[in-house]
Structures are given as structure tokens and as C-alpha cells.
Amino acid sequence: MTTATTTATVLEASGVTMRFGGLTAVRSVDLTVNTGEIVGLIGPNGAGKTTFFNCLTGLYVPTEGKVSYKGTVLPPKPHLVTKAGIARTFQNIRLFANMTVLENVLVGRHTRTKEGLWSALLRGPGFRKAEATSRERAMELLEFIGLAHKADHLSRNLPYGEQRKLEIARALASEPGLLLLDEPTAGMNPQETRATEELVFAIRDKGIAVLVIEHDMRFIFNLCDRVAVLVQGEKLIEGTSDVVQGDDRVIAAYLGEPFEGAPEDTALDAVEAAEAQAADADADADTDTAEAPAAEAQTADAHTAEGDTK
Amino acid sequence: MTTTTTETTAADTTPRLVPLPHSAARVLIALGAIGTIASTFMSWTWTSDFPGDLTVYGYPAGLQVLALTGGLLTLLLGLTLWDVPGLRWANPARHAAPLALAAASAFAVCWFTGIAIAVDLGGFVNLDPGAYVAMAASLVALLGTLALPTPGGTWRDYLKKAENIPPAADLAPWAQRLAVTAATALALIIFTYGIGIPDEESETFIGFLLLVVLGTWALFAAGLFDRFSALNARHKGFAATLAFLAAAVFPLTQSDDHNANIGVNILIVGTVALGLNVVVGLTGLLDLGYAAFLGVGTYAAALVSGSEFSRFSGVQFPFWAAALTGMAASLIFGVLIGAPTLRLRGDYLAIVTLGFGEIFRITVNSLDGASGPNITNGPNGIARIPDIEIFGLNLGNAHQIGPFTIGRFANYFLLMLVITAIVVLIFNRASDSRIGRSWIAIREDETAATAMGINGFRVKLIAFALGASLAGLAGTVSAHVGYSVNPAPYQFAGSVPPNSAFLLAAVVLGGMGTVNGPILGATLLYLIPEKLTFLQKYQLLAFGIALVLLMRFRPEGIIANRRRQLEFHDNDPLDVPEQRLPDSTVGATKAGA
Ligand SMILES: Nc1ncnc2c1ncn2[C@@H]1O[C@H](COP(=O)(O)OP(=O)(O)OP(=O)(O)O)[C@@H](O)[C@H]1O
Ligand SMILES: [Mg+2]
Numbered sequence: 076m077t078t079a080t081t082t083a084t085v086l087e088a089s090g091v092t093m094r095f096g097g098l099t100a101v102r103s104v105d106l107t108v109n110t111g112e113i114v115g116l117i118g119p120n121g122a123g124k125t126t127f128f129n130c131l132t133g134l135y136v137p138t139e140g141k142v143s144y145k146g147t148v149l150p151p152k153p154h155l156v157t158k159a160g161i162a163r164t165f166q167n168i169r170l171f172a173n174m175t176v177l178e179n180v181l182v183g184r185h186t187r188t189k190e191g192l193w194s195a196l197l198r199g200p201g202f203r204k205a206e207a208t209s210r211e212r213a214m215e216l217l218e219f220i221g222l223a224h225k226a227d228h229l230s231r232n233l234p235y236g237e238q239r240k241l242e243i244a245r246a247l248a249s250e251p252g253l254l255l256l257d258e259p260t261a262g263m264n265p266q267e268t269r270a271t272e273e274l275v276f277a278i279r280d281k282g283i284a285v286l287v288i289e290h291d292m293r294f295i296f297n298l299c300d301r302v303a304v305l306v307q308g309e310k311l312i313e314g315t316s317d318v319v320q321g322d323d324r325v326i327a328a329y330l331g332e333p334f335e336g337a338p339e340d341t342a343l344d345a346v347e348a349a350e351a352q353a354a355d356a357d358a359d360a361d362t363d364t365a366e367a368p369a370a371e372a373q374t375a376d377a378h379t380a381e382g383d384t385k
Numbered sequence: 386m387t388t389t390t391t392e393t394t395a396a397d398t399t400p401r402l403v404p405l406p407h408s409a410a411r412v413l414i415a416l417g418a419i420g421t422i423a424s425t426f427m428s429w430t431w432t433s434d435f436p437g438d439l440t441v442y443g444y445p446a447g448l449q450v451l452a453l454t455g456g457l458l459t460l461l462l463g464l465t466l467w468d469v470p471g472l473r474w475a476n477p478a479r480h481a482a483p484l485a486l487a488a489a490s491a492f493a494v495c496w497f498t499g500i501a502i503a504v505d506l507g508g509f510v511n512l513d514p515g516a517y518v519a520m521a522a523s524l525v526a527l528l529g530t531l532a533l534p535t536p537g538g539t540w541r542d543y544l545k546k547a548e549n550i551p552p553a554a555d556l557a558p559w560a561q562r563l564a565v566t567a568a569t570a571l572a573l574i575i576f577t578y579g580i581g582i583p584d585e586e587s588e589t590f591i592g593f594l595l596l597v598v599l600g601t602w603a604l605f606a607a608g609l610f611d612r613f614s615a616l617n618a619r620h621k622g623f624a625a626t627l628a629f630l631a632a633a634v635f636p637l638t639q640s641d642d643h644n645a646n647i648g649v650n651i652l653i654v655g656t657v658a659l660g661l662n663v664v665v666g667l668t669g670l671l672d673l674g675y676a677a678f679l680g681v682g683t684y685a686a687a688l689v690s691g692s693e694f695s696r697f698s699g700v701q702f703p704f705w706a707a708a709l710t711g712m713a714a715s716l717i718f719g720v721l722i723g724a725p726t727l728r729l730r731g732d733y734l735a736i737v738t739l740g741f742g743e744i745f746r747i748t749v750n751s752l753d754g755a756s757g758p759n760i761t762n763g764p765n766g767i768a769r770i771p772d773i774e775i776f777g778l779n780l781g782n783a784h785q786i787g788p789f790t791i792g793r794f795a796n797y798f799l800l801m802l803v804i805t806a807i808v809v810l811i812f813n814r815a816s817d818s819r820i821g822r823s824w825i826a827i828r829e830d831e832t833a834a835t836a837m838g839i840n841g842f843r844v845k846l847i848a849f850a851l852g853a854s855l856a857g858l859a860g861t862v863s864a865h866v867g868y869s870v871n872p873a874p875y876q877f878a879g880s881v882p883p884n885s886a887f888l889l890a891a892v893v894l895g896g897m898g899t900v901n902g903p904i905l906g907a908t909l910l911y912l913i914p915e916k917l918t919f920l921q922k923y924q925l926l927a928f929g930i931a932l933v934l935l936m937r938f939r940p941e942g943i944i945a946n947r948r949r950q951l952e953f954h955d956n957d958p959l960d961v962p963e964q965r966l967p968d969s970t971v972g973a974t975k976a977g978a
Contacts, residue, residue: 162837184819186838196815
């Protein structure tokens with residue numbers, strides 16, 4: 076597959092395998108991403124997509140295989156991976172909930188600044204300058220994603236869609252060469268999804284390669300130059316949108332049984348239907364975890380309200 | 386409050402607790418407040434056996450002063466009901482809660498006094514008419530305030546902060562500064578008064594606590610605290626300087642060096658708590674063995690102090706060198722403990738630090754020449770530590786500045802104040818920087834923080850080391866203040882203050898992640914058992930109860946970090962960022978308020 080020259084290869088994962096005890100979540104997956112590319116990673120729930128991302132970013136140490144970024148092999152340490160130039164977002168949003176929107180993005184700039192404790196205590200001109208530049212850069216990013224007007228809000232108080240955007244801004248703050256997005260449109264309405272599509276294109280136009288996991292097939296096929304399909308930890312197929320859409324095995328994988336002699340044009344619909352289900356299940360799971368505390372707070376509210384009216 | 390009823394008469398439908406017309410309520414409040422004030426100029430009991438001597442006609446004393454203050458506060462807030470010009474600022478929302486709380490403060494003081502006299506002296510016959518007047522008048526005022534209309538009409542409404550507080554009128558800058566100055570002066574007066582109550586007058590101190598708690602609450606409910614912190618934030622440098630000036634004035638107001646001793650100890654534990662706040666409040670690492678770092682600093686300073694009981698008795702470092710030695714020793718100890726343990730998360734870290742804290746004490750006990758090499762003199766500790774000399778000034782001697790005598794403890798108080806100022810500056814600068822943000826990020830979500838490029842271990846180790854060296858710095862002074870050091874206090878929990886549980890409680894009680902919080906927490910936790918000697922036996926129990934109540938009713942601590950406050954009270958629309966963080970407004974004296 077590597078027709079591009081090595082300098083153009085941003086990410087090269089070869090033979091990545093991840094075992095949890097007896098379970099092999101990712102089995103010998105190879106994947107390359109080149110500069111200027113948007114690559115999609117799809118697959119049914121539990122296929123190992125997120126696990127693969129975690130292997131790429133050093134959150135998991137792969138059992139086998141290696142990951143290299145622009146020709147250098149990455150150590151499996153998250154902060155070194157980010158420093159090298161790979162940034163990511165999380166499937167279940169992991170913002171710093173009690174920091175402001177601006178502060179979240181500033182944390183993202185951690186690897187691109189180096190002021191330590193001493194310069195913070197002494198506050199020399201170098202420190203002030205670095206701090207001012209960071210703020211400026213962070214505000215630019217917030218403008219880019221359209222959240223500049225909420226810079227001083229606590230990130231936990233943002234609506235869901237904006238939280239996902241903020242996660243992207245925070246990742247971009249580390250000035251990456253490759254951005255990994257784990258289900259960036261989960262829980263979004265159609266308009267927000269369209270907006271995210273535009274955002275991903277804009278990011279690509281900044282010269283940042285993108286690898287994106289998504290259950291929304293239209294989103295993936297609109298966006299991606301190449302799509303890889305992961306099923307039960309193994310890469311089933313990789314190719315352009317058309318190739319993947321037309322492949323019987325993909326449909327079989329989503330529906331769980333061989334799908335023989337199906338007419339070509341229904342293939343996409345079938346996958347979409349299956350995906351819609353998966354996405355639903357997914358969104359449900361997401362909202363469950365994300366909104367449980369909020370729901371609790373609401374019941375607490377209701378109680379106090381009751382007490383008040385008594 | 387037997388008159389409690391939520392039913393309202395047909396004629397008047399505004400919800401209230403006591404069904405009386407508004408005009409009657411106003412009259413009751415005014416009469417009650419004036420009556421309370423007048424009663425404090427009468428005799429409350431016939432004998433001066435009761436603490437504070439309440440027998441005099443003509444001027445108030447002891448608890449009467451407190452009742453007078455409560456009465457004046459009620460009157461001041463009550464006058465806002467008549468729309469007296471120039472007083473509207475006191476209760477901008479014209480809310481009932483501040484009034485009810487102010488009246489409750491006077492009521493609490495008067496009734497507590499009456500009952501205390503009866504209990505101490507054996508029966509109500511010991512009460513003079515003044516006491517009856519005070520009790521009756523304060524009750525009348527309280528009933529009057531409870532007849533004021535509130536949105537809900539339940540007792541809770543009389544405790545809550547007003548909701549629609551109109552924005553403050555834009556004062557001229559000098560007036561703003563004047564307001565900050567006045568508030569700081571008030572805080573200094575309150576603190577000085579409290580610390581000046583003689584140790585044997587527990588009754589007076591309880592009355593003082595009742596008044597301060599309810600009075601502060603009243604001002605908070607009126608929205609005055611929010612306004613004050615907004616002003617403070619606007620004049621940050623001014624407010625901070627003023628706070629430290631006020632703290633520096635404190636020893637001059639004390640004729641008794643004993644109070645300066647309490648003051649310096651409060652500063653020491655407050656500073657150490659602030660160091661712990663870096664670790665617990667900012668970075669979110671639960672350290673249960675923090676007192677050990679204080680111990681290391683104290684011992685290091687004691688060893689190089691030139692004491693004849695020190696292993697290195699010939700060595701006597703100047704103070705600056707001793708301070709650096711103490712800091713360095715704590716820093717090394719912090720790194721040694723942190724390096725293996727900071728790879729653990731959450732509960733595991735807490736348990737391991739608890740263990741290391743105990744190991745320090747046990748090791749110091751064993752390095753006595755019998756069970757180990759003689760370094761620390763074992764449980765006997767290092768005694769007769771000479772006083773610090775700075776610029777040829779021996780801090781052990783009293784010095785004269787104009788008409789004021791600065792005693793030994795006052796000297797140390799001033800030295801410690803400088804150190805507290807340095808630590809506050811370090812805390813503020815560190816927390817508002819790249820490293821501070823990475824600490825908070827680790828606290829919020831360690832996985833996401835590492836994925837953002839933060840080297841979690843390194844950053845946590847820096848926090849741990851910084852926290853340790855700040856404790857070590859404070860320890861170097863504490864070695865000299867206390868004349869001697871021994872291993873006993875540096876344990877997890879005990880009845881003598883600088884133990885790990887005490888420090889942690891100070892941080893949690895005051896407010897995690899803030900500057901004022903730990904200092905306020907340390908002040909309260911140190912001062913209350915000091916003044917209420919009968920409580921000392923139950924100190925740990927009282928601690929536990931206080932913390933449980935705190936966690937139930939105000940989990941973010943007394944002074945809330947803006948972030949924390951939002952975390953725990955989800956429904957408050959506080960995220961609108963108009964006022965800046967009030968927690969960066971430093972204040973050692975504000976801690977007394
Ligand atoms: N830390 C872990 N320990 C054990 N098993 C794990 C762990 N992480 C993931 N798994 C397992 O690995 C498999 C792949 O999970 P993964 O989260 O990567 O799926 P996914 O493709 O991202 O699914 P989804 O579309 O639902 O996000 C699942 O069976 C999951 O239970
Ligand atoms: Mg996933």
C-alpha cells in the first residue's frame with residue numbers, strides 16, 4: 076500500500092497486537108497515514124478501534140508491534156507521543172471539567188512550552204512572553220472552533236457538542252502533525268455533524284493528517300480519502316470509500332452473517348442501518364456515563380424545590 | 386420558635402414564618418434591637434464570679450460587648466427597611482435573611498449568656514434585670530425579623546443568600562480602597578478581640594464564636610462578601626499589602642506575649658497547610674503523612690541551631706542558611722518518598738504516605754544512640770534551641786519600637802509573617818502558570834492530562850517536592866519558637882496541632898485550592914481548642930463531627946474556590962465570569978474574620 080514516499084508517511088503502525096489476558100482486542104493491525112490525508116477507521120462495537128487508538132497514543136503498551144511517527148519509533152508513553160506530534164480526543168469526553176475553556180486549551184499547549192516552576196516563581200520577561208503567546212495561540216484556536224466567546228466558562232458547563240469541539244481545540248493546541256479523533260460526532264445532531272465535517276476539512280487544510288473513528292457512515296464516506304475496517308480486532312479491508320462500501324465482507328461483519336448475492340446498491344444502506352443501531356447504542360452508553368451526575372443533581376434540585384414549596 | 390406557622394392570613398399572602406403585618410415587624414425589630422443595646426449597659430448578674438464581670442451599670446463588658454455588637458448589627462440592617470439613605474449598601478437586596486441572622490446572633494449571645502449564668506452560678510435567681518431585658522428584647526427582634534416576607538416562607542429562606550442582589554454602585558477608586566481598608570481593619574479587630582479573650586473565659590469565647598458565625602453569615606446573606614471579594618480582586622495588590630500590614634500590626638496590639646505565641650503558631654500551621662494545599666488542593670494527591678515534612682525541616686534547623694543537645698552542637702548556622710537547610714532536607718525527603726510512591730494513584734498513595742509519615746516519627750525515635758546511631762536524641766528530642774539572630778537582632782529579646790514593646794513571640798510572629806508572605810506569593814505564582822495548570826489538569830483527569838503531553842510523574846513530583854520544602858521552611862522557624870523539638874507531634878492524628886490530620890482538616894475546612902482557605906482553616910482549628918480548654922479532650926471527636934458536617938453542608942470548604950463551588954453546587958448560575966477568582970486575594974488577617 077505504501078506508494079507514497081517515506082517522508083510523506085506520518086503514521087506507520089505495523090503488526091500492532093493488544094491482548095487483555097485471553098482476549099485479543101487488536102490483532103496484528105497495519106495502518107499508515109500520509110500527510111494531507113483523512114483516514115477513517117470503522118467497525119462494529121467492540122471491534123477494537125478505541126483500543127487501537129490507545130495503542131497508538133501510548134495509553135496501552137501494545138503486546139506486539141510498533142508504531143512510528145514520521146519515521147521514528149514511538150515509545151509507549153502518552154506524553155512522549157503527544158510531544159512527538161500525535162494528539163487525540165476521547166470517545167467519552169475527557170475535558171478538565173473544572174477548568175475554564177481557555178485553561179483547557181492552555182493545558183494542551185503544555186508540550187510546546189517549557190516554562191518550569193522556577194520561571195513561574197521568578198516571572199521573568201521570558202515567562203511573561205511565553206504566557207502571552209500561549210494565550211494568544213489558545214484564543215486563535217478557540218476562534219477557529221467558534222468558542223472564543225465562551226473562553227471563561229467552565230468546560231463542564233458547555234453543551235455536549237461544544238465539549239467535543241473543545242476537545243479538538245485542546246488537541247490542536249499541542250500543534251500535532253496527526254490528529255486522532257474517536258467518534259467526534261457521537262451524540263451530535265445532524266447540523267452539528269455537518270459543522271464537524273467542515274471542521275475536520277479545515278484541520279486537514281492546516282496540514283494536519285487526521286485519523287478518525289466514527290459510526291456515522293455518511294460522515295466517514297464524505298470525509299475520508301481512505302477507510303480501514305476493523306472487525307474483531309483484525310483489519311478486514313482498507314481502501315477508498317467506494318471499495319469499502321462495495322465490499323460484501325464489511326456488510327457481513329456488521330450484520331453478523333454472510334450476505335450473499337445482495338445487490339450492490341443496498342450494501343451501503345444495510346451497513347448504515349446496522350451502524351445507526353450501533354451509534355444509537357453507543358450514544359446511549361455515552362450519555363449514561365456523562366449525564367449520570369447531572370441527573371443526580373437534578374433529582375437533588377427537585378428535592379430542595381419540594382422542600383421549599385412545603 | 387413555637388410560633389412557627391406557614392399558614393398565612395387571608396389578608397396578607399406573602400409567605401413568612403410569623404404572621405404579623407410588615408409595619409409591626411419593622412417596629413418589633415427596631416424595639417428589640419434598641420432594647421438589646423440598652424440592656425448591655427445594665428447589670429446582668431450580681432456577682433463578678435461569672436467570667437467577664439457583667440455586674441456593672443453604665444458600660445458593657447465581656448459577653449455584653451458581644452450582645453451590643455449583635456444588637457447594633459441588627460439595628461443597622463433593620464434601618465435598611467426604612468430606606469434610610471446612606472445605609473442601603475448594608476442590605477442591597479432588602480432581603481429578610483441578613484436581618485434574621487443578625488437578630489439570631491444577638492439572640493444567641495443573650496440567651497447563651499443568660500443560660501450560662503444560670504448554669505454556672507446555680508439557677509435563674511442569679512440573673513439581674515438586665516439579663517431578662519436582653520433576652521426579651523433579642524427575642525422580640527428575632528420574631529420581628531421572622532415576620533418579614535421571604536420568597537418561600539420556610540425557615541430555610543431566612544438562612545439563604547439573597548437572590549437578586551442589585552449590582553453595586555460604581556464607587557470612586559478611593560472609596561473602593563477605603564471599603565477594602567475598612568473591611569481589613571474590621572477583620573483585624575475581630576481577630577484581635579477573639580485572641581484576646583482570656584483562656585479561662587470559655588463562655589465569652591463561645592459567645593464570640595456565636596456572634597462571629599451568625600454575623601458573618603448575615604453579611605454573606607446580604608451579598609456583602611461577594612461585593613467585598615469583587616473589590617478585593619480589583620485591587621489585588623492593595624488588598625494583599627493591606628492584609629499583611631494588618632497582620633503586622635497585630636503583635637503591636639497585644640500587651641501579652643502569650644497571644645503573640647498563639648499568633649505565631651497559627652501562622653506556622655497556616656503556612657504548612659498552604660504548602661499541603663499545593664499537594665492536595667491543586668494536584669489532588671491525598672497526602673496523609675505531610676507532618677513528616679514539617680518534622681524534617683524542624684529537625685534540620687534544630688540540628689544546625691547550635692543547641693548543645695544537637696549531634697552537631699558546634700555548628701550554628703545563620704538563619705538564612707538554616708532555612709535553606711531545612712527546605713533542602715524536606716525537599717530531599719519529599720523526593721525520596723515521592724519517587725517510589727507517586728506512581729500510585731488515589732487510595733494507594735494515601736496509604737503509602739500515611740506509612741511514610743509514621744516511618745519518619747519512628748525513625749527519629751530510634752536514632753537515639755541505643756537502637757540506632759545517635760542523631761536525633763530519640764524521644765528526648767533536641768532541647769534548648771538558641772534564638773534566631775537576624776541582622777544582629779536577637780529574636781529572643783524584647784525590643785522597643787516607639788511606644789510598643791515587641792516581645793519574643795512577637796518577634797517570631799513578624800519573622801513568620803514574612804515567610805507566610807513568601808509562601809503565599811509562591812503559591813499564587815505557581816498555581817497561575819504552566820506548571821500550576823498541569824497540576825490542576827492531573828487533579829481533574831490524569832489520563833487526559835498525560836494524553837495532553839504532561840509527564841504526570843514529573844509534575845506530581847514537583848508538586849510534592851514544592852509542598853515538602855514549604856513545610857520545611859515553616860519548620861525551621863517552628864524549631865526556634867518552641868525552644869525544643871521532639872518527635873511526638875509529627876504523627877498522623879493527635880491532640881497537639883501540627884499533625885497530618887490537623888493540617889489536612891485545615892485545608893479541607895478552609896477551602897481546597899485557595900490561599901485564604903487553609904490559613905482560615907488553620908486559624909479556626911488552632912484557636913478554638915486553645916480558647917475552649919474543656920474541648921481539648923474531645924478535640925479529635927470534635928474534628929470528626931465538624932468535618933462530617935462540613936462535607937454534608939459545604940463540601941467546598943468555607944472559602945470556596947470558584948471551581949470547587951461549581952463542582953458541588955451544580956445548579957448555581959455562578960459560571961458567568963464577571964468577577965474574577967476571589968481566591969487569589971491574599972490575607973492573613975482576613976483569616977481572622
Ligand atoms: N482495558 C481493557 N481490559 C480488558 N478488555 C478491554 C480493555 N479495553 C478494551 N477491552 C476490550 O477490547 C474490546 C475492544 O474494545 P474497544 O473499546 O476498543 O472497541 P471499539 O471498537 O472502540 O468499540 P465502540 O465502537 O463501542 O467504541 C472489547 O471487547 C473490550 O471489552
Ligand atoms: Mg471505541
